Amino acid sequence: MKMFSKLWWIFSIIGTGAALLNPYIGGFGITNIGELFFMSILFMYVNGLFKIIKSNKYNEKKIIKRVIKVNGILTYVIPSIFFLIKLFVGATVFVVAYADNIVMAPYEIWSNPQKMSIICLIVEMIFNVALLISFIGKGKIIRKTVNEYE
Known part of the structure; x- marks a missing residue:
């Protein structure tokens, strides 16, 4: 699972490209792209908090640990919300546009957009x-790492 969680950049780039x-x-x-932006900011923030805990310069370790635990929970919530949004928007737009043959992209690079x-939709959803x-x-x-500092 640890190796799989490190590959999130690859999954997001391929999913965004397919979309x-x-x-x-x-x-x-x-x-x-919005999900990628929010999650990268969240991970940079959590990494910064881990560096503060490791440096032992401040006495607010308990407060920082709680903030990291909340951000660990946010790593469950934010992707779940974005997943549901992408699923709903992608399916709805696809069904409406596919039935009417309306190309929603500002470009048309495929000779056979139907296929x-x-x-692309299957690759994006996977x-x-x-x-x-x-x-x-x-x-x-993140939550396991915070528990190790206690």
């Missing part, structure tokens, strides 16, 4: 599930 290349979802792939949209699992694993690792 943006899908002709029927297209611009709505920005939700993947490529289904392939990597969204893998991304959700890796974020949950990352949250478990």
Whole structure:
């Protein structure tokens, strides 16, 4: 699980690429970029707090540990919310656009958008599930690491 949680960048890049290349979802792939932005900021913040705990310069270890535990819980909640948003938006837009043959992307690079949209949607959903699992694993690792400092 530890190795799987380190691969979250790869899952997010491939999932975002598949969402943006899908002709029927297209611009709505920005939700993947939003998730990547929020989670990278959260992980940088948690890493900074771990460095403060390791340096032993401050006496507020209990407060910092609680903040890290809350952020560990956020690594479960935020990806779950984004997963549901991506699932709902992707499925809804895909069903509406696919039925009416409306290309939602500002570009049209595929010669056969019908087939490529289904392939891109399947790839995106597989990597969204893998991304959700890796974020949950990352949250478990954060919570275990905080417990080691007690």
